[in-house]
Amino acid sequence: MAGKADSAKTIFYALGANFSIFLAKSAAAVITGSSAMTAEAVHSLADCGNQCLLLFGMRGSKAPSTPDHPLGRGKEIYFWSFLVALLLFSVGGAFSIYEGLHKLSDPEPINRPWVAIFVLTFGLIAESFSMWGCIVEVNKARRGRSMWRWFRESRQSELIVIFGEDLAALLGLAFALAAVAATMATGNPLFDAIGTLAIGALLVVVAVFLAIEVKALLIGQSIEPETMAAIREFLEARPEIKRVFSLITLQLGNDVMVAIKAEMSGEFETSGVVAAINDVEAAMREKFTEIRWSFFEPDDKD
Secondary structure, three states: OOOOOHHHHHHHHHHHHHHHHHHHHHHHHHHHHHHHHHHHHHHHHHHHHHHHHHHHHHHHHHOOOOOOOOOOOHHHHHHHHHHHHHHHHHHHHHHHHHHHHHHHOOOOOOOOHHHHHHHHHHHHHHHHHHHHHHHHHHHHHHHOOOOHHHHOOOOOOHHHHHHHHHHHHHHHHHHHHHHHHHHHOOOOOHHHHHHHHHHHHHHHHHHHHHHHHHHHHHOOOOOOOHHHHHHHHHHHOOOOOEEEEEEEEEEEOOOEEEEEEEEEEOOOOOHHHHHHHHHHHHHHHHHHEEEEEEEEEOOOOO
């Protein structure tokens, strides 16, 4: 069974890093006039807003069940995560592309490029700290899987989003640093515009990948394959169960719903079947603590 990462801790790491970087980039953008620096400042501000939205979504997802939401509001975090992906695409990526195209048509020299170099270097250090905190939490959850496989299989949308944002931020800073350095070395401001376009394209690509992953959760997705296989193995090993016909799971934020259709072992009176099912469900919930709702249907055929 996959471990659970502390998403809130990861979000606070990212929020602190991005806000400090935003302040530094904004000052540098005003001083230098660099479009790549302006794009990076907007990107960091958008990231700060995104992290606040994720924290808001995590809080809402913990609301108790109601008659209108009998399975709770765990999937609310998916809505806010999807919104973050859209904002990353529009506020971050689209603005950067617009700014880059504008600078291509009307290039302007960079003033005091060493200021931009210093701020971007600071940003790389701060963002590396945020990424380190994210990787620590990701490693708790991926359990030997490759990063790509974890990204495709993880059901923690907020952690996926923070990982994507941190990765985009690190690469974006590297692009901006290369663009400013090339402009400083050659005196050609077109390199700054090209760097801005590269940052915009990067953010759009990351946002699309994030949106695809979160959309699957928003629509309704089963739990991670590794955990699904572990639950099936657990049920098939129970002496009360002869065979499992179907196992349906649904990820609802941090909680899980499980629906089981199985043939019971031996001959039971009605009360005996009920007791056997209760024993299985109690043991299953004890082993898989993320299961909040379970529905068990005994039957003799699929």
